[in-house]
Amino acid sequence: MSYSRDALISLLQRHDIGPTHQRLEIAQVLFSRGEHLAAEQILALVNEHRAETSKATVYNTLNLFRDRGLIREVIVDPKRVFYDPNTQPHHHLYNVDSGEITDIPADDLVVSGLPELPPDMVTTGVDIIVRMRARQP
Amino acid sequence: MSYSRDALISLLQRHDIGPTHQRLEIAQVLFSRGEHLAAEQILALVNEHRAETSKATVYNTLNLFRDRGLIREVIVDPKRVFYDPNTQPHHHLYNVDSGEITDIPADDLVVSGLPELPPDMVTTGVDIIVRMRARQP
DNA sequence: TGGCGAATTAGACAAAGTCCAGGTATTAAC
DNA sequence: GTTAATACCTGGACTTTGTCTAATTCGCCA
Incomplete structure (x- = not known):
């Protein structure tokens, strides 16, 4: 499934997150794929075409999304955290x-x-x- | 509970692990405490009185014990792995x-x-x- | 347009864990 | 006892994931 820019903006806003360019890119990657992705994979995907977002921003944003209940951490691999866009139980x-x-x-x-x-x-x-x-x- | 040297030796042997001095020290720490300990804590405990075991050996030994089914990993904290001497379900x-x-x-x-x-x-x-x-x- | 707070950034840093090449023990054979 | 073979241990360099900081940039609104 794919999300329109407007849908993503309102998703972020409903979670009290200012919809900046970088945050929308990261949300796009997470929600359009619906996969369990690690931070480094998200960083790579966001910058696939041209460099848009730094490593620090990806980590900051994922922590923010997690704190605001937009995504969930999955801790199964001691090497890295995966992020899950599905927050349903x-x-x-x-x-x-x-x-x-x-x-x-x-x-x-x-x-x-x-x-x-x-x-x-x-x-x-x-x-x-x-x-x-x-x-x- | 405390384990005698002989009990630990036979425990290791039953799991096909050569009972070296360092391995016995590490097993002692794990089994006598029965707690969930991280590698760095085990390293500190083993060397509490005098330096006996290197960081590399602690990590190697924990991986060996885990592979041989003597202990279990507990993955709950993305920062570090805990080791659990209880292998019962x-x-x-x-x-x-x-x-x-x-x-x-x-x-x-x-x-x-x-x-x-x-x-x-x-x-x-x-x-x-x-x-x-x-x-x- | 100018100014302000929020967001982003590069790069230094930290912590957990792995790897490697050399050194040390232990055992076995003579 | 020496020697040899093998297994084990070690310091330290390295890797990876993630955090921190100080400086810059962005976006908005008056």
């Missing part, structure tokens, strides 16, 4: 060999028996990661 | 503020509705991470 299937991440819809999945938290604590998220690899030949 | 409660990790026993917990994997793939593990933080004051 869902989980992840991680191919350990290829590094590929795919979604597991949350509504197919039920978890019961989670422990009580201490009363002054709140859950910020439940991440389920199913790791898989190719069967040994 | 269980999950983790992660305090986002303090970085503290505690165990959730697997038998209290039921997950249903996990998707079918492609036939040539095998699950290498299902990690569930419950992230929590202090409620806003």
Whole structure:
């Protein structure tokens, strides 16, 4: 799916994010692909045609988007963080060999028996990661 | 709990790991504490009294232990990997503020509705991470 | 047009982890 | 005991991901 410039602007604005050129470019890459991308991949994609955005801005922007709830971090690979434009509750299937991440819809999945938290604590998220690899030949 | 030198030696041997001095020191730290420790913490603990083990050896040894199934990686913090001496199935409660990790026993917990994997793939593990933080004051 | 705050930038920096070439132990054989 | 073979360990250079800072630039509005 592709997003019009206006759609992206209003998306950012609904999250209290000023719609600058660089932020729109980065949002474009994230939302049009709908993939799980690492910062360095986003940096490369944004500058594919001509250099438009610096490394610092990509990192700043991803942190901003994450803080504002526009995207979500996926922590499955100790080497780098992936960013997920889908903020609906869902989980992840991680191919350990290829590094590929795919979604597991949350509504197919039920978890019961989670422990009580201490009363002054709140859950910020439940991440389920199913790791898989190719069967040994 | 504390482990005797002999107990550690046989533990390593059962996992096909030659019981060298440095490996025993590292195993001692991991298994006697039973905590989730990062490599740099293990390095510091092993050298607490006198320098015995280099950074390279700590990293090599942790990777070896992990490959041989003696310990498990816990990937919850993009900044560093934690190592878990408990290889029984269980999950983790992660305090986002303090970085503290505690165990959730697997038998209290039921997950249903996990998707079918492609036939040539095998699950290498299902990690569930419950992230929590202090409620806003 | 000019000025102001917000955003962007290059590049230095930091931290975690890996790699390599050389040195040290341990074992085995004589 | 020496020697040889092998496995292991080490310092330090290096890589990668991400952050920080101080200076510049942008975009807006009066």
